[in-house]
Amino acid sequence: MDIMLLKITAVFYLLGTGSFILYMVLPREFFSRLSPLLLLGGFLVHSSALGVHFFHSGYPAVTQFREALSFYSWAMVAVYLLVQLKYRLTVLGSFIAPLAFLMSLAAFAFGAGSKDLPAGLKTYWLPIHVTLAFLGNAVFALAFAVSLVYLLQEYQLKKKKLKILREHFPSLETLDRLNYVFLVWGFPLMTLGIITGSMWAAIQWGNYWSWEPRQISSTITWLFYGVLLHGRITGDWGGKKAAVLTIFGFVVVLSYFLWGDSIFPSRHAGRFE
Amino acid sequence: MHKEILIVGLNHRTAPVEVREKVAFDASLLGGDLKRLLSLPSVKEGVILSTCNRVEVIAASSDLPATSQEVKDFLMEQEPAAGHGGLDDHLYTYSGDMAVRHIFRVAASLDSMVVGEPQILGQIKDYYLAAQEAGAVGTILHRLFHRAFSVAKRVRTETGIASRAVSVSSVAVELAKRIFDRLEDKTVMLIGAGKMGDLVARHLQRSGVSSLMVTNRTFERAVQLAAEFRGNPIRFEDYPRYLKLADLVVGCTGSPEMLLRPETVAEVIRERKQRAMFFIDIGDRRNFDPAINEINNVYLYNIDDLEAVAKENLRERTGEVQKAEEMVEEEVAGFLRWLASLEQVPTIVALRRKLEEIRRGELEKSLSTNLKGLSEKEREALEDMTSAMIGKILHAPITRLKKQPDDRDEALYIEALKRLFDLEEK
Numbered sequence: 001m002d003i004m005l006l007k008i009t010a011v012f013y014l015l016g017t018g019s020f021i022l023y024m025v026l027p028r029e030f031f032s033r034l035s036p037l038l039l040l041g042g043f044l045v046h047s048s049a050l051g052v053h054f055f056h057s058g059y060p061a062v063t064q065f066r067e068a069l070s071f072y073s074w075a076m077v078a079v080y081l082l083v084q085l086k087y088r089l090t091v092l093g094s095f096i097a098p099l100a101f102l103m104s105l106a107a108f109a110f111g112a113g114s115k116d117l118p119a120g121l122k123t124y125w126l127p128i129h130v131t132l133a134f135l136g137n138a139v140f141a142l143a144f145a146v147s148l149v150y151l152l153q154e155y156q157l158k159k160k161k162l163k164i165l166r167e168h169f170p171s172l173e174t175l176d177r178l179n180y181v182f183l184v185w186g187f188p189l190m191t192l193g194i195i196t197g198s199m200w201a202a203i204q205w206g207n208y209w210s211w212e213p214r215q216i217s218s219t220i221t222w223l224f225y226g227v228l229l230h231g232r233i234t235g236d237w238g239g240k241k242a243a244v245l246t247i248f249g250f251v252v253v254l255s256y257f258l259w260g261d262s263i264f265p266s267r268h269a270g271r272f273e
Numbered sequence: 274m275h276k277e278i279l280i281v282g283l284n285h286r287t288a289p290v291e292v293r294e295k296v297a298f299d300a301s302l303l304g305g306d307l308k309r310l311l312s313l314p315s316v317k318e319g320v321i322l323s324t325c326n327r328v329e330v331i332a333a334s335s336d337l338p339a340t341s342q343e344v345k346d347f348l349m350e351q352e353p354a355a356g357h358g359g360l361d362d363h364l365y366t367y368s369g370d371m372a373v374r375h376i377f378r379v380a381a382s383l384d385s386m387v388v389g390e391p392q393i394l395g396q397i398k399d400y401y402l403a404a405q406e407a408g409a410v411g412t413i414l415h416r417l418f419h420r421a422f423s424v425a426k427r428v429r430t431e432t433g434i435a436s437r438a439v440s441v442s443s444v445a446v447e448l449a450k451r452i453f454d455r456l457e458d459k460t461v462m463l464i465g466a467g468k469m470g471d472l473v474a475r476h477l478q479r480s481g482v483s484s485l486m487v488t489n490r491t492f493e494r495a496v497q498l499a500a501e502f503r504g505n506p507i508r509f510e511d512y513p514r515y516l517k518l519a520d521l522v523v524g525c526t527g528s529p530e531m532l533l534r535p536e537t538v539a540e541v542i543r544e545r546k547q548r549a550m551f552f553i554d555i556g557d558r559r560n561f562d563p564a565i566n567e568i569n570n571v572y573l574y575n576i577d578d579l580e581a582v583a584k585e586n587l588r589e590r591t592g593e594v595q596k597a598e599e600m601v602e603e604e605v606a607g608f609l610r611w612l613a614s615l616e617q618v619p620t621i622v623a624l625r626r627k628l629e630e631i632r633r634g635e636l637e638k639s640l641s642t643n644l645k646g647l648s649e650k651e652r653e654a655l656e657d658m659t660s661a662m663i664g665k666i667l668h669a670p671i672t673r674l675k676k677q678p679d680d681r682d683e684a685l686y687i688e689a690l691k692r693l694f695d696l697e698e699k
Contacts, residue, residue: 029430157451158566160578172549173454238547239570 002061005049006070006104012042013073013101020094032090036081039097043077046104050074062130063121065261066107071130072257073103075138083142087178091169095145125200133193133218137253139186140225143179144250147243150175154240172239179242183229190225194218213264217256224249274683275317275335276612278417280367280375281344282322282329285386288363290325295352296360298323303400307407310347315339318411320404320418322379324396326386331376333413337368373417373608377601380421381428382435388594389434394425412684416611424604431600432593439587441469441579442476445553448582449477449521452551452572456481462519463487463504464512464532466494469555469576470525474502477521486519488512490526513537517544523553524560535564542571555579620687621671623696628663635659 016038023031050071053061061067080096083089153169155161170178198208198215209215228245231237237245283296298306298321310319310330318333330348334340349360367375378384382393401418404410410418429435438447446456453459461482463474466489474485485504489495492508499506507515516522516537524532533552542550547570554561554575566573614620636659640652647655674686690696 153451157448157572160574160581169451171450171454172452176549177454236543236546239549241547241569 002049002052002056005045005052006107009042009046009049010101010104010108012038012045013077013097013104016042016093017097017101020090020097023090024094035090035093035097036084039077039093039100040081042100043074043081046070046074046077059122060127060130062126062134068130068134068257069103070107072134072137073100073107075131075134076100076103076141079135079138079142089146089170089178091149092142092145095148096141099141123200123204125196125203129193129196129200132189132196136186136189136191136193137257139182139189140246140250140253143182143186143246146175146178146182147246150179150243151240151247154243176239176242179246180232180238183225183232183246187222187225187229190218190222194222213260217260217264221249221253221256224252274615274617274687275333275411275413276615276684277334277337277340277368278372278413278612279332279334279337279340279344280329280372281332281341281348281364282327283360283363283365284327284329284384287365292352292360292363293325293328295354296328296348297325298328298351303403304407307404307409310344311407311409313340313343313347315343318414319409320401320414322397322400324393327379327384329379331372331414331417333411333417341366341368370605370609374601374605376417377421377424377604377608378598380425381597381601382425383428383594383597383601389590391429391435394422394429398422411682412615412688413612416688417608420604420608424601427600427604428597432596434590434593434597439583439590441555441576441583442473444579444582444586445473445523445555445574446476446480448572448574448579449480449551452549453520457483459520460484460486460518461504461521461523462507462512462515463498463502464522464524464560465489465526465528465556466498467525467527467556470523471498473523473525473553473555477523478502482521486512486515488515517541519550520548521551521553522561523555525556526560527557528560529558531562532560533562533565535562535568538565538571539568542568553579614691615684615687617674617683617687620690620696621674624671624690624694625663625667627694627696628667632659632663 016035019031019035019038023035050061060071062071076096077100080093083092149169150172153172153175157172197218201210201212201215202208228237228242228249232242283293285293288296300323303321303323306321307319310316310321310332315334315336316332317335320331322329322331328348328351330344332340332344345360345364345366348364352360375384380394380397382389382391385393397418401410404414438444449456449459456477459482461474461477461484463470463485478485485499485502486507487495487499487502487504488507488509488511489498490509492506495506495509498504522533526532538550538552542548549570549572552561552565552571552573554573556576559575561573561575563573563575565571636655640647640655644655670690674683674690
């Protein structure tokens with residue numbers, strides 16, 4: 001049942017991706033309305049798939065890698081839809097939709113059927129910790145998308161290649177401000193994700209800190225975004241520098257998320273005991 | 274019926290501004306003017322359009338030559354000093370599909386002095402509403418203007434004619450809007466008193482920039498310019514100190530040496546915490562070192578860059594205008610089809626046919642099912658009765674339509690019939 005729903009979700013995300021790409025090529029009002037609606041459709045189906053899983057098993061679908069991928073794409077689309085509601089930046093969807101589609105697709109490719117959940121994960125800490133951590137990362141995905149648009153726009157203005165300059169891109173000032181807004185939202189969410197994680201670890205494993213690869217990598221990421229945010233607030237890290245660092249940070253986070261667990265085996269990667 | 278559409282008027286191409294000013298209608302007296310227009314014997318519906326670039330009367334009537342003369346005289350009265358026939362050289366007259374095409378093109382800003390400028394649509398809407406309030410709009414002009422509004426909207430959203438800047442100063446503004454979110458809270462520094470710089474500064478002010486600093490080698494000239502722009506004059510030796518306050522810097526001096534070095538600008542942008550700066554170098558000689566463009570968050574465009582963009586935009590816009598003209602043609606054809614369908618006789622025929630179809634259909638259905646056992650005679654009686662019913666139902670509306678005393682309402686009734694009975698032409 002939930003697999004079927006996930007397939008429908010992927011189809012919606014694919015259609016959304018197509019529509020967003022068309023919007024980039026042909027900036028018509030029609031596509032700027034249609035594209036977010038397709039993502040919204042995908043999001044609703046996706047949410048019900050997650051709901052069905054939770055209803056059947058009693059725990060959220062985040063304990064396997066492919067489930068985590070799927071959950072991440074869900075969180076990303078959720079944050080994008082909220083941002084779209086407030087800022088109407090359809091162009092961001094052109095980056096989020098393909099990312100969401102690829103992730104939801106990858107979710108089918110990895111891992112086998114569901115296993116029995118270890119007792120240690122059957123607790124409310126699981127949804128709380130995982131949701132906060134993923135929401136934080138989803139907001140960073142948005143920061144990544146605005147920064148990409150920023151660099152594209154910046155490059156065209158610098159090189160004076162205005163022929164390809166898209167009229168529907170927001171101004172650099174807007175993009176830069178959004179980069180800041182997303183950092184300001186993403187950082188506390190990530191912080192809470194880490195705090196809840198270590199509290200849970202203290203209860204479950206008996207200590208806050210156990211040199212888990214995921215603990216170390218999260219802390220490094222947290223420091224990175226912290227320094228970036230600090231540089232933005234107090235120093236002169238705005239504009240291009242912030243965009244470049246945001247993109248760099250997200251690429252590292254995403255790469256670790258995709259490959260880190262297989263390089264550094266950890267309890268986060270299915271070895272719970 | 275008054276299906277003839279006529280436009281008499283003058284615009285920026287046919288009449289100089291002195292003439293346009295004299296013929297222009299006073300917005301506060303428009304109600305009276307519309308009443309006078311409508312009191313002309315042959316004019317059934319009318320709209321007056323009066324902007325600084327055009328004065329036009331759009332009328333619907335049944336007698337083209339008479340209306341043409343009456344409306345011309347009506348416009349001449351605006352400028353009695355010119356004497357009879359004094360305006361003839363400036364006036365144009367369009368009728369039929371030419372008139373429809375003309376009003377569609379005007380609304381879509383294809384006939385504007387600056388093609389694609391957006392104000393004209395709002396102005397037409399205002400004048401249309403004024404005419405409607407004065408009771409001067411009927412079925413024909415109602416449809417005509419609403420089609421014109423929708424063509425204009427289509428052209429605006431589906432082509433790029435409205436969004437292409439084709440002059441150096443408008444390109445500068447367009448670029449500024451790519452860098453800055455809004456110009457209202459930005460500060461411009463104008464260095465030098467060259468003509469192009471003046472133009473760009475004016476354009477920026479029109480686009481919302483409120484704060485302006487002016488500097489010049491001779492301070493008196495700076496003061497004078499600052500007064501014109503309602504900005505602040507700054508002594509030439511002091512301007513580098515103020516640079517960090519400026520989001521946009523327009524350089525237009527005849528100075529043979531570079532005014533600004535990259536090191537200076539790099540320092541300024543640090544002080545500004547990397548808030549972007551846009552340098553526009555528009556003097557006869559280079560005022561700003563091209564290396565300034567290499568600094569992060571600083572954008573430098575010189576006059577050649579701006580001209581290149583303008584040229585590119587112009588080239589693209591020509592293509593967009595072509596697209597827009599095609600849209601106009603489609604819509605003109607659509608409107609003319611509608612106009613042609615507004616005929617009394619075909620409408621009555623279509624109405625009869627429709628009711629007859631219904632009668633036949635229902636009768637056959639009944640006769641083949643629950644009235645199956647009827648005799649031939651009974652069938653005939655039923656046939657006669659239903660035919661008589663249709664005839665009676667149609668009698669009153671058709672008589673009324675044919676006896677329509679006021680020609681103006683005829684189109685209204687026909688249009689109503691077509692819509693109520695779904696008589697769209699196949």
